[in-house]
Amino acid sequence: MMGRMTQAATxxxxxxxxxTKFVLGLVASDxxxxxxxxxATAQPAETGAAAIGxxxxxxxxxxxxxxxxxxxxxxxxxxxxxxxxxxxADTPKPGxxxxxxxxxxxxxxxxPIGFDTDVNAAAVAExxxxxxxxAENAVYITVGTGIGGGxxxxxxxxxxxxxxxxxxxxxxxxxxxxxxxxxxxHGDCLEGLASGPAIERRWGKSLSELPRDHPGHGIIAHYxxxxxxxxxxxxxxxxxxxxxxVSQTPGLIDAVRRETRRLSGGYFAGDPMDIIVPPGxxxxxxxxxxxxxxxxxxxG
Amino acid sequence: MMGRMTQAATxxxxxxxxxTKFVLGLVASDxxxxxxxxxATAQPAETGAAAIGxxxxxxxxxxxxxxxxxxxxxxxxxxxxxxxxxxxADTPKPGxxxxxxxxxxxxxxxxPIGFDTDVNAAAVAExxxxxxxxAENAVYITVGTGIGGGxxxxxxxxxxxxxxxxxxxxxxxxxxxxxxxxxxxHGDCLEGLASGPAIERRWGKSLSELPRDHPGHGIIAHYxxxxxxxxxxxxxxxxxxxxxxVSQTPGLIDAVRRETRRLSGGYFAGDPMDIIVPPGxxxxxxxxxxxxxxxxxxxG
Numbered sequence: 001m002m003g004r005m006t007q008a009a010t011x012x013x014x015x016x017x018x019x020t021k022f023v024l025g026l027v028a029s030d031x032x033x034x035x036x037x038x039x040a041t042a043q044p045a046e047t048g049a050a051a052i053g054x055x056x057x058x059x060x061x062x063x064x065x066x067x068x069x070x071x072x073x074x075x076x077x078x079x080x081x082x083x084x085x086x087x088x089a090d091t092p093k094p095g096x097x098x099x100x101x102x103x104x105x106x107x108x109x110x111x112p113i114g115f116d117t118d119v120n121a122a123a124v125a126e127x128x129x130x131x132x133x134x135a136e137n138a139v140y141i142t143v144g145t146g147i148g149g150g151x152x153x154x155x156x157x158x159x160x161x162x163x164x165x166x167x168x169x170x171x172x173x174x175x176x177x178x179x180x181x182x183x184x185x186h187g188d189c190l191e192g193l194a195s196g197p198a199i200e201r202r203w204g205k206s207l208s209e210l211p212r213d214h215p216g217h218g219i220i221a222h223y224x225x226x227x228x229x230x231x232x233x234x235x236x237x238x239x240x241x242x243x244x245x246v247s248q249t250p251g252l253i254d255a256v257r258r259e260t261r262r263l264s265g266g267y268f269a270g271d272p273m274d275i276i277v278p279p280g281x282x283x284x285x286x287x288x289x290x291x292x293x294x295x296x297x298x299x300g
Numbered sequence: 301m302m303g304r305m306t307q308a309a310t311x312x313x314x315x316x317x318x319x320t321k322f323v324l325g326l327v328a329s330d331x332x333x334x335x336x337x338x339x340a341t342a343q344p345a346e347t348g349a350a351a352i353g354x355x356x357x358x359x360x361x362x363x364x365x366x367x368x369x370x371x372x373x374x375x376x377x378x379x380x381x382x383x384x385x386x387x388x389a390d391t392p393k394p395g396x397x398x399x400x401x402x403x404x405x406x407x408x409x410x411x412p413i414g415f416d417t418d419v420n421a422a423a424v425a426e427x428x429x430x431x432x433x434x435a436e437n438a439v440y441i442t443v444g445t446g447i448g449g450g451x452x453x454x455x456x457x458x459x460x461x462x463x464x465x466x467x468x469x470x471x472x473x474x475x476x477x478x479x480x481x482x483x484x485x486h487g488d489c490l491e492g493l494a495s496g497p498a499i500e501r502r503w504g505k506s507l508s509e510l511p512r513d514h515p516g517h518g519i520i521a522h523y524x525x526x527x528x529x530x531x532x533x534x535x536x537x538x539x540x541x542x543x544x545x546v547s548q549t550p551g552l553i554d555a556v557r558r559e560t561r562r563l564s565g566g567y568f569a570g571d572p573m574d575i576i577v578p579p580g581x582x583x584x585x586x587x588x589x590x591x592x593x594x595x596x597x598x599x600g
Contacts, residue, residue, distance in 0.1 A: 075569075079436075089569075136379075137460040149534070160536030162439040162569030169533045170526045170528040170563065172472045185565035226470045230530045233469040234449070236460030264469065265485035269375070269389075269462030 012298075013055050013090055013109065014290035016118060017041075017101065019093055019145070024051055027291040028057050028065075031129060034062050036287065044088075044099035052108045068105050069114040069294030071121030071286050074148070076101065078116050078163050086115050089162070092184075093203070112300065114293025119150030119164075120157035121289025122243065122279075127152050128292055130280030132239035140285065141166060141235045142244035143224065146277035147191040151213075167191035171226045174219045194223040196246050206250040217255055225259035228276055232268045243279040253278050312598075313355050313368035313409065314590035315456075316418060317341075317401065319393055319445070324351055326358045329593040331429060334362050336587065342400035344388075350565070352408045368405050369414040369594030371421030371586050374448070376401065378416050378463050386415050389462070413599065414593025418442075419450030420457035420464075421544065421589025422579070427452050428592055430580030432539035439537045440585065441466060442544035443524065447491040453535055462540055467491035471526045474519045494523040496546050507549040517555055525559035532560075532568045543579040553578050 007027060016023040018041060025036040035058045039050050053278075059065055065105070076091035086102025102115045116124075123140035132138035141149040149166030151158045158164055168189045179202045183192030192198060199207050203216050210216050228240055242253060253276060260272035279285045306513060309328060316323040318341060325336040335358045339350050339372040359365055375389035386402025402415045416424075423432070423440035432438035432452075449466030451458045457462055468489045479502045481492030499507050503516050510516050528540055542553060553576060560572035579585045 078556070124330055128446075137458070153460075153533070153535075154456045156454045158437070158453055158535055160453075161532075161538040161575070162536050164536055165533050165568060168567055169530045170472045172470045173578055185567040186563070230469045231534060232461075233465050233467075234451070234531060234534050235453075235458055236462050238461040265486040267468055268465060275461070 009063040010066045011059065011063045012291055012294040013059065013065050013105070014294060015051060015068065015070045015105070015255045016117065016288050016290050017070055017072040017152055018229055022047060022051055023287050024054050025287045025290070026055075026062050027288070027294075028229050029066075031288060031291060033284070033287065043095045044101070048101070048104040051103060056108070058179045059204075065109050065111045067112040067114065067294040067298035068109060069121070069290035069292065069297065070105065071116060071118040071290040071293060072101055075119050075162060075165070076115070076117060078159050080118070086113070092240035092270075093233055107131050112294075112297040114290075114295075115296030116157055116293050117148070118289065119148045120152075121150065121293050122285035123150040123241070123289075124157055124290040124292040124296075125281055125285055126239070126241045126279060128286065129288060131241050131277045132280070135237065135239040137235050137237040139231050139235065139240045140279075141224075141227065141240065141242045143194065143196075143242060143246040144244035145196050147169065147195050147244075149231075151235060151237070166227065166231075167195070169227060169230060171223050174222045176215060177219050190223055190227055194220050194246075199246065207246055209250065209277065212251065217249070217251065218259075221252065221255035221259045224256045228256065228260040228272065229263055229268075232264070232270075232275070236269070238275060240276050241279050241285075242276060242286055305511045308397065309363040310366045311359065311363045312594040313365050313405070314587050314594060315351060315368065315370045315405070316586035316590050317370055317372040318418065318586075319373045321353055322347060323587050324354050325587045325590070326355075326362050327588070327594075328550050329366075331588060331591060332391050333584070342365055343395045344401070348401070348404040352404060356408070365409050365411045365580065367412040367414065367598035368409060369421070369590035369597065370402055370405065371416060371418040371590040371593060371594065372401055373461060374417050375465070376415070376417060378420070378459050386413070405521065412594075412597040414590070414595075414597035416593055417448070417450055417463050419448045419466075420452075421450065421593050422585035423450040423452045423541070423589075424457055424592040424596075425478055425589040426539070426541045426579060427580055427586055428584065429588065431541050431577045432580070435537065435539040437537040437589040439531050439535065439540045440579075441524075441527065441540065441542045443494065443496075443542060444544035445496050447495050447544075449527075449531075451535060451537070466527065467495070469524050469527060469530060471490050474522045476515060477519050490523055490527055494546075496563065499546065503571065507546055507552065512551070513564040517549070518559075521552060522554035524556045525563055528556065528560040528566075528572065529563055532564075532570075532575070536569070538575060540576050541579050541585075542576060543585055547578065
């Protein structure tokens with residue numbers, strides 16, 4: 001239109017802060033990923049400085065930040081009302097307990113910051129653009145090095161006393177599984193029995209490396225199905241998105257669906273075949289989750 | 301004030317619709333219970349007519365209804381968007397599957413109707429006036445003839461695909477418990493192992509009739525503690541209110557707190573001793589829950 005000046009595009013700084021790597025992205029308001037990189041997770045100050053450096057350079061090329069979203073590994077303080085908002089809580093990861101995660105970005109860029117767990121952020125993104133669109137309640141579970149979960153209930157991510165820690169729920173043992181579990185806190189909680197390290201410790205291989213007829217597939221599906229039933233019983237989600245490295249084992253999602261259906265005994269509303277789904281955003285659930293947090297932070 | 305006419309007080313019709321009895325009440329806007337009665341639950345039409353009759357007589361004495369709240373046993377259709385809102389869903393209770401619960405009251409009184417599960421309503425009431433005041437997320441569990449639960453998350457009761465059915469979650473067996481469970485759908489789910497009928501079938505008595513040193517107390521606490529950990533892991537509530545007949549067994553709430561703490565292994569935020577509490581509204585959680593639904597329906 002005449003008289004309208006050309007402006008640089010508005011972009012969002014997106015940070016998926018993981019325990020082994022940070023994925024950084026610049027995302028446009030229409031959710032296109034304009035640039036991305038990954039850096040290894042070192043100590044908090046060093047990692048934050050490297051991330052800020054990349055974001056500064058990238059934003060200089062693409063426009064200006066409207067907001068920044070941080071989807072972080074946990075435990076972290078996600079409650080806005082808390083004076084420790086934006087900090088890590090106690091974590092066994094050396095150097096990270098009590099680290100200020102959000103602060104450096106706020107000081108460097110002076111824009112609104114969204115901050116939540118990586119799994120809550122992924123639940124928001126999958127509900128907004130992915131496999132859980134239109135879901136009244138949506139859950140995102142990751143099954144990998146650890147097991148975690150986030151949820152959107154009544155339109156917003158679930159916080160509370162801390163935030164959800166879905167990997168550490170108790171489960172009933174599979175009759176053929178005598179493994180003691182790897183969780184340092186609980187031994188044979190869900191994460192202790194069904195995470196990647198639990199699988200490798202028990203059978204010497206990852207789940208996808210085991211033969212298709214290995215009993216490990218059924219055992220892991222049995223445990224993950226129990227979490228699906230707990231979620232259904234407690235939060236009645238219409239979508240449970242299962243992501244993370246272990247979830248990519250061929251056939252696993254289908255096995256979890258069938259086992260959930262079997263254990264349900266026809267009791268709950270809805271069909272596990274429809275409810276349990278792989279991520280619609282593929283490997284971008286986390287980065288687009290950070291984008292969703294940035295958009296929400298911008299709106300205040 | 302001069303010129304102001306004396307008006308009859310505004311009252312709310314409150315219905316706690318249970319499988320064995322309906323508790324009816326007239327409640328003033330300051331939550332005082334002005335009148336109450338109970339009627340046995342017969343067939344839906346007959347029970348509804350009796351309830352409407354009592355409410356008509358009572359309201360004639362006390363004022364006029366601003367709204368009516370119905371806190372019902374389940375499963376029921378609680379989603380406003382559903383064409384079956386206000387109806388029962390499939391239930392083993394003879395005559396009640398698909399019954400129209402809310403409709404007769406709407407037609408008889410022409411006022412806004414609030415309709416939710418008895419446990420969701422109790423969670424709302426306990427968070428508003430009872431033991432869960434100020435809780436970011438609050439859960440109400442009832443342990444009696446069945447086990448059920450409702451929750452307030454992000455400021456509103458949890459609906460979804462149906463509504464929560466917290467009694468039917470899987471649990472890890474207590475090492476000394478060989479009982480097969482009484483749940484017709486799942487056998488040894490939580491309700492199958494820890495409800496009143498499961499206790500009576502297993503030990504021939506109610507939990508309060510068993511000697512204080514009977515292992516049944518520890519076994520039931522072990523199962524209820526697992527639900528508390530699932531709730532904590534999935535929804536991070538700052539209060540879990542445990543009501544219902546079985547929960548009144550002397551010492552049980554404390555045993556559940558201790559077992560939850562033991563099973564938690566110090567992992568979760570908060571202390572089960574603070575989180576797990578008896579109802580603050582005593583036996584009125586359900587009726588005042590219906591009142592809360594009525595108030596919310598009035599506000600639209």
